[in-house]
Amino acid sequence: MFADLLKRLTAPDPAPLPDPEAKLALAALLVRIARSDGSYDNSEKAHIDRILAARHDVGQLNVAKLRAEAEVLESEAPDTVRFTRAIKEAVPHEDREAVIEALWSVVLADGVRDHEEDAMLRLTANLLGINDRDSALARQRVEARG
Template sequence: MFKDLLTRLMGDAPGPDPFGAEDAELAIAALLVRVARADDHYDDAERARIDQVLACRRGLTPHEAAERRAEAEAMEAEASDTVRFTRQIKDRIALEDRQGVLAAMWEVAFADDTRGADEDSLIRLVSGLLGITDRDSALIRRQVMVQMGLPPA
């Protein structure tokens, strides 16, 4: 019993998988919600951008994307850390697609026309956890800014 407790505390035992083996997409949605909430101002523009990203990634209808976002909002609110989301993504999604996840996070961060330090910090953390270098993250950020018609930072 003591060994079980130590194993769980030290992180060697796998915890329950809240996503199911096949659904890294829900982890992506939860990360998008997390970055939108990072600045403590989660607005309609960010929700709309999340829905748009989810619809484009999986060919969802607007209603299905909103349902997926609502599910991700609940999951994100319950999760104490970001690692559980990034681990799910890193284990199941190729590097090129993970770069797309990072681009989507930047899109959501810029959706409210402000770029906050909390959002930057979270995206930098996620970038590292997904195996994306700071340099590549900066390039992705710049590409997103150009695509969104934002002035370079």
């Protein structure tokens, strides 16, 4: 399963991903952001689980399974540019700001804003077609929610 998805992610002109694979790719992006500072703790995992449960309306067991699959995919996935390009194709533009909010919530889940996470999120937002201003506004909305 992962080999086929990775092959599609690394294709020169990736086709839009079917919904289950788009969910997995998005979950893997959440994991990639959480791991970007070299620390991937239980608070970040729990936060990813909450995001996945809310976004995909699945139960706790399925969320844990999806995150576990995403962790494997993230570790085997190509560079962030190609990886994010496939997600950009799978997620409509109007939904990408919500993706950025979810990514910011993962970055802020452990209570520490790390410069590696900031840099990874800035790159990811740009690759998803979200400008710095809209990303900053997304971060502010996440911070306001606590």
